[in-house]
Amino acid sequence: MPFPLWWFRLIPFGRRSEIDGAAYLRALGFRVVASGYRIPEGEVDLVAWDGDQLVFVEVKARHSDAPPEEAVGFRKQQRVIRAAHSYLSRYRHYDISYRFDILAVTALSGREPTYRLLRDAFREPQNY
Numbered sequence: 001m002p003f004p005l006w007w008f009r010l011i012p013f014g015r016r017s018e019i020d021g022a023a024y025l026r027a028l029g030f031r032v033v034a035s036g037y038r039i040p041e042g043e044v045d046l047v048a049w050d051g052d053q054l055v056f057v058e059v060k061a062r063h064s065d066a067p068p069e070e071a072v073g074f075r076k077q078q079r080v081i082r083a084a085h086s087y088l089s090r091y092r093h094y095d096i097s098y099r100f101d102i103l104a105v106t107a108l109s110g111r112e113p114t115y116r117l118l119r120d121a122f123r124e125p126q127n128y
Contacts, residue, residue, distance in 0.1 A: 018045050044083045102117075
C-alpha cells in the first residue's frame with residue numbers, strides 16, 4: 001500500500017530517494033528484494049535481482065548539479081561491500097553472480113528528479 005501523500009513529505013530526503021529509486025528500478029525490470037540492509041560495519045540501500053544477477057545498489061541523491069556518484073568514495077564502497085558479503089552469507093547465496101551499482105538521483109528545486117543507473121559502478125578488491 002502506498003504512503004499517503006501528506007506522510008510522504010515527512011520522510012527525509014535520502015530515504016524518500018531510496019523509495020523512489022526502488023520504484024525506478026522496478027520500472028527497469030529489477031525485482032527489489034531488500035531495502036536498507038544494515039549491519040554494524042556497513043549498509044546497502046537496495047538489493048535487487050536483475051535477471052539472474054544479484055545487484056547491491058547504493059542510492060546517492062543531491063539537490064545540486066554536482067554528480068551524486070562522486071560522493072561514493074572508497075570508504076563508502078567498502079561499507080557497501082561488507083554489508084553485501086553479510087547479505088550473501090545470511091541468505092546462503094554462495095555461488096551466484098552479483099555486482100555493485102550506483103543509482104544517482106538529482107532533485108533540483110521545481111523539477112522532477114532525474115535518475116541515472118551506473119551499472120557495475122565499482123568492484124571489490126582482489127584480496128577482499
